[in-house]
Amino acid sequence: xxxxxxxxxxxxxxxxxxxxxxxxxxxxxxxxxxxxxxxxxxxxxxxxxxxxxxxxxxxxxxxxxxxxxxxxxxxxxxxxxxxxxxxxxxxxxxxxxxxxxxxxxxxxxxxxxxxxxxxxxxxxxxxxxxxxxxxxxxxxxxxxxxxxxxxxxxxxxxxxxxxxxxxxxxxxxxxxxxxxxxxxxxxxxxx
Amino acid sequence: xxxxxxxxxxxxxxxxxxxxxxxxxxxxxxxxxxxxxxxxxxxxxxxxxxxxxxxxxxxxxxxxxxxxxxxxxxxxxxxxxxxxxxxxxxxxxxxxxxxxxxxxxxxxxxxxxxxxxxxxxxxxxxxxxxxxxxxxxxxxxxxxxxxxxxxxxxxxxxxxxxxxxxxxxxxxxxxxxxxxxxxxxxxxxxx
DNA sequence: ACATATATTGAGCAAGCGCTCAATTATTGC
DNA sequence: GCAATAATTGAGCGCTTGCTCAATATATGT
Numbered sequence: 001x002x003x004x005x006x007x008x009x010x011x012x013x014x015x016x017x018x019x020x021x022x023x024x025x026x027x028x029x030x031x032x033x034x035x036x037x038x039x040x041x042x043x044x045x046x047x048x049x050x051x052x053x054x055x056x057x058x059x060x061x062x063x064x065x066x067x068x069x070x071x072x073x074x075x076x077x078x079x080x081x082x083x084x085x086x087x088x089x090x091x092x093x094x095x096x097x098x099x100x101x102x103x104x105x106x107x108x109x110x111x112x113x114x115x116x117x118x119x120x121x122x123x124x125x126x127x128x129x130x131x132x133x134x135x136x137x138x139x140x141x142x143x144x145x146x147x148x149x150x151x152x153x154x155x156x157x158x159x160x161x162x163x164x165x166x167x168x169x170x171x172x173x174x175x176x177x178x179x180x181x182x183x184x185x186x187x188x189x190x191x
Numbered sequence: 192x193x194x195x196x197x198x199x200x201x202x203x204x205x206x207x208x209x210x211x212x213x214x215x216x217x218x219x220x221x222x223x224x225x226x227x228x229x230x231x232x233x234x235x236x237x238x239x240x241x242x243x244x245x246x247x248x249x250x251x252x253x254x255x256x257x258x259x260x261x262x263x264x265x266x267x268x269x270x271x272x273x274x275x276x277x278x279x280x281x282x283x284x285x286x287x288x289x290x291x292x293x294x295x296x297x298x299x300x301x302x303x304x305x306x307x308x309x310x311x312x313x314x315x316x317x318x319x320x321x322x323x324x325x326x327x328x329x330x331x332x333x334x335x336x337x338x339x340x341x342x343x344x345x346x347x348x349x350x351x352x353x354x355x356x357x358x359x360x361x362x363x364x365x366x367x368x369x370x371x372x373x374x375x376x377x378x379x380x381x382x
Numbered sequence: 383a384c385a386t387a388t389a390t391t392g393a394g395c396a397a398g399c400g401c402t403c404a405a406t407t408a409t410t411g412c
Numbered sequence: 413g414c415a416a417t418a419a420t421t422g423a424g425c426g427c428t429t430g431c432t433c434a435a436t437a438t439a440t441g442t
């Protein structure tokens with residue numbers, strides 16, 4: 001048992017767990033090897049740390065992207081799900097990981113590539129949902145692509161404020177602001 | 192010459208310069224003492240590093256806040272200045288410092304206090320400008336405070352995307368989006 | 383002058399990091 | 413069985429970090 005690259009998988013899984021527990025910045029190779037129960041050399045046999053870190057991060061956010069818009073074919077339900085889960089307490093750790101990745105990407109090419117891929121995918125999904133809702137007349141928007149960008153950016157900004165020590169805001173208010181902004185976008189389409 | 196705490200000031204100034212050059216995260220005590228031309232011990236005689244770092248950061252953003260809304264008494268001009276300078280290339284380093292501070296604040300009490308003070312001040316200024324514009328009938332807004340929050344959060348989000356490796360966006364587009372969002376806020380006040 | 387307090391230095395400590403590498407164990411092909 | 417190959421170990425290297433501390437220079441008060 002425990003043949004070839006089974007330990008490799010364990011290392012990636014442990015990296016995911018460590019990152020979820022302590023964040024991207026505080027995660028260390030030693031914490032990962034310790035959690036995986038392997039020698040420090042094995043991690044470096046399979047990976048370089050920036051590479052493994054980016055891989056684990058991407059894996060985390062691949063799962064997040066799936067959860068964020070789970071209603072496959074109903075734009076209204078998908079957007080409702082997006083709004084209602086946007087600021088739940090469990091999401092905090094993911095905003096934090098998102099911000100850390102955004103910063104790390106400035107000096108880390110592996111993170112840069114991972115961040116690019118994930119953020120473009122997430123942006124694309126929101127855009128698709130908004131556009132689909134227009135086609136199906138769930139709502140009307142003059143420019144769904146522009147609305148997707150503004151709504152996504154507003155989401156980032158609100159999440160950032162919820163994380164920051166300045167407490168202008170709580171989760172319910174943030175959600176209300178996001179919904180309000182969307183309502184404004186829709187109201188601008190009066191013929 | 193160079194009596195008492197003249198060197199103290201030099202150390203703070205050097206800290207400001209170093210932080211502007213390399214960012215909060217990459218700034219080190221050694222870089223500061225080297226730039227100030229003093230021994231490493233002197234920095235620790237006057238400060239602890241987190242303390243000095245937060246002090247220098249706060250000093251930087253005290254100056255930024257002044258520049259951001261310089262038209263003293265004309266809300267329309269102040270907001271126009273806010274929009275037109277929001278995404279100029281020179282501002283990049285400040286968004287970066289802002290994000291770094293926001294993250295550091297999670298684990299650094301000195302930064303937490305500094306960030307709190309600066310962000311509350313900046314948020315208050317935007318709110319005051321928007322409210323003043325309503326009074327003077329430059330524009331009309333149902334809830335200037337809420338608009339200030341959404342506009343500020345959108346600004347943060349757009350700046351974050353301009354910094355991030357995902358290039359959905361350029362500075363001109365970001366400015367257009369910010370102006371558009373404000374226009375939507377105003378259009379919602381139809382009686 | 384002299385004593386006292388303050389300013390200032392920089393070698394070096396302790397801790398943390400990613401990563402190397404010779405040695406050891408396990409697996410595989412013939 | 414027996415090489416050859418791959419997997420695995422962990423002490424330890426090299427580097428960086430903030431910070432200490434005994435030693436020295438400078439200023440101050442009487």
